[in-house]
Amino acid sequence: MMICDIQHLTKQFGGDDILTDVSLFIEHQDRIGLIGRNGSGKTTLLRLIARLDSEDSGTIYQKSGLSIGYLAQLPVFDNVMTGRDVLWTAFATLVGLQHSLQQIERDMATKTDQIEQLLERYTQETEAFERQGGYLLDSKIDRMINGLQLHALLDRPFEQLSGGEQTKICLGRMLLTEPELLILDEPTNHLDLDAVEWLESFLADYAGAVLIVSHDRVFLDAVVTRIAELEEGQIQLYQGNYTFYVKEKERLLLEQFHAYQEQQKKIKQMKEAIRRLRQWANEASPPSEKLFRKAKSMERALARIERIKRPKLDAETPDLAFATHGKTSRMVYRVEDVSIAFSKQPLLHSLNFEISAKDRIAIVGANGSGKSTLLHLLLGHLEPTSGLITRGPSVKIGYLSQRIDFPPGERLIDVFRATVNLDEGTARQRLAQFLFFGPRVFLPIEALSGGERMRLMLAILVHSDLNVLILDEPTNHLDIESRDALEEALESFDGTLIAVSHDRYFLNRLFTKTLWLDQTMELFPGPYAYASTKRQTQPPVAKIPKNVVSAKKRPSPSLPVQTTRQVEETIERLEQELTMLDRQLAETTDYEETMKLFSVREQLVQQLDVQYEQFLASE
Incomplete structure (x- = not known):
């Protein structure tokens, strides 16, 4: 059943064409992913569909009484309302009905002469309350709180929450209203990985239609069944998820390019034929009128040809290349029994791990688990409450913050x-x-958008003297093409890479180790997908002991007796094998082969731990 039909929509801003000829048909229970470059007009189209702006020409037909949920801007609520109060406003009608039932109950106790009328009213309103799901309100609210992990925001005044926190509360409120058309603009931006995965399952069971703007490729694959690509003011539809779209677009581009080449060849041949006809007509004695007419006829045929536009096989992307400067010491960071607390509330406790040269470590965990705090500890922006962080002597750090602040009033080129x-x-x-x-x-x-600020920061980093990159949510605000360019640059980066991210495609593509913060710390010898599977199926393979320093001082009684020199040679041999294995892991794309290599790597790491214990015990 059709709920929205968009025909030949156009929109201009400041004399620039944003939408030139947009047509889109939305049916009940559709799952559509709207993608396109930053600035292509995606948000403009969403606002037109939500009737927040008006089109210049074209039509938008909507089903009568269509309810639309779109988080265009944060609504204003009473300044005494908490986060929980805002969530409950999604059920304002039912809450009013509940209050009415409570008032009728009080009236029945005092107005005995009106008992029949009150009973009849009470029965009607109770049936309406039940029919609209009134008895499920508490469970719906609890499901939303648990899914989006809103617990810490519920009792705080809404006006005192940050913009991201307010967005999370309002997203929950909008989902609770269950509109017939749900419009989501980058819904995963302020969510951690668990909340993103919960949202995927929620949308899979959603009764209405969903239109999503997102640059999260894994999220799009999990949720949408159609991709609408907005490019040069028009929409091209693809019947499938994001992975299907990538393959199908490549196929169509190649077909279009072949058709373009064939047409160009035909046009060239026609132009040459016209030139020769005119030449022969002029050389004839007398000049041949018949040949002139034939040339003119061919010219008209050439003019009638509908020209195929030359397709862009390669989209414009930032030209990224990170160069390492100077040799990095083998040990980049050593974290020993580090804890940190704020206002006497512990956040990170007894962290022990080491980061070596050329390591690629992803730091993941729920919002509030201390991911960004750990980065600031490594950067030296914060001092631990206890413990020691040692940084290698030749480490040169490039840091990309999640929050990018530049001096106000400056021009882009001056900041650069x-x-x-x-x-x-x-x-x-x-x-x-x-x-x-x-x-x-x-x-x-x-005047710069979030994506442009991120590109400017990347431009500065590319020209910086560094051999270690520390990135905090680097893919936020970047469109898919820019994310691909960043990932390709990081794949070629020869230094050490440490990043916090909730982009699963990014995490799985680039990282060989995953450090998971969740009250405790767990280190996994593999990317996010491997770590997530291990957490669900069995205890982690490389959970770090809480007191690694004291553990190292206790030699295992089962260790074979070796000289210090023999232990050093064994450690060197195992480290070489580990380096070769990590290189194989980075190159392989076969899932089964990857799992086999991870198993071998796990055994090597355990052997190295044993050798290090014996080496430290002999000192």
């Missing part, structure tokens, strides 16, 4: 040149590699 010592002409050339073209380099920092 303040960090990267280049003349204006060279700086503009370098910025063009990051898709800042022409006059855009002179925009004030305040």
Whole structure:
């Protein structure tokens, strides 16, 4: 059943065409992923569908009485309302009905002369309350709180919550209203991995239609059944999820390019035939009118050909390449029995791990588990309450913060040149590699979008002296093409990589170790998918002991007796084998082969631990 039909929609802003000819048909229970480059007009289209803006031309037909849920901007609530109060506003009608039933109950106790009328009213309103799911309100609220992990926000005043926290509460409120058309614009941005996976399962069972703008490729694969790509003001539909779209678009582009080449060949042949006909007509004695007419007829046929536009086989992406500067020491970080507390409330407790040169470690966990705090400890921005963090002597760090703040009032090019010592002409050339073209380099920092701020920070990092990259949610605000470019650059990066992210595609593609914070700390010798599976099926393979320092000082009674020199040689041999194994893991794409290599790697790590214990005991 059709609930929304969009025909030939156009929209301009400031004389620029944003939407030129958009058509889209939305049916009941559709799951549509709307994708496109930053600035392609996705949010504009959502606002038109939600009737928050008006189109310049075209039509939007909507089912009569269609209810739409769209979190366009944060609504204003009474300043005494808590996060829990805001969630309950989703059921304002039912709550009013509940209050009415309570009032009738009080009236029946005092107005005995009206008991028949009150009973009849009470029966009618009770049936309406039950029919609308009134007795399920508490369970629905609890499900939303647990799924989106809103517990810490419930009793705090809504107006005192951060923008991201308010967005999470309002997302929960909107989902509770269960509109017929649910419009979600980057819904995973403020959610941790557990909440994202819960939202996927929620949307899979959702009764209405869902239109989603997202750059999260795994999320799109799990949720949508159609992809609507918005490109150059028009929509191209693909029947399938994101993975299907990628393959299908590549196939269509190749077909279109072949058709373009064939048409260009035909046009060239026709132009050459016209030239020759005219030449022969002029050389005839007398000049041949018949040949002139034939040439003119062929010219008209050429003009009638509908030209195939040359397809862009490669989309414009930032030109990213991170270079390492200087040799990194074997030990990049050593964290020994580190704890940190805020206002006497412990956040991280007894952390013990080591990061070696060229390690690729992803840090994951629920919101509030201390991921960003751990990064700030490694960066030296915070001091631990107890314990010791040792940094290698030759470590040069490049840091990308989740919150990117530049000096207000500055121009983009001035911010770039303040960090990267280049003349204006060279700086503009370098910025063009990051898709800042022409006059855009002179925009004030305040005018940049989140994606543009991220690209500017990446441009600065690329020109920095570093051999260790520490990234906090680096894919936030980037479109899919820019994410691909970033991932390719990081794959080629020869230094050490440490990152916090909730982008599962990013986590699985780049990282060979996963450090999971969840009250305790667990270190897994594999990417996020491997770590997640291990957590669900069995105890972690490399859970780090709480007091690794004292453990190292106790030699195992079962260790064979070796000289210190023999132990050192064994450690060196095992480390070489581990390096070769990590290289194989990085290169293989076969799932079964990956699992076999992980198993071998686990055994090597255990052997190394034993050798290190014996080495430390002999000192």
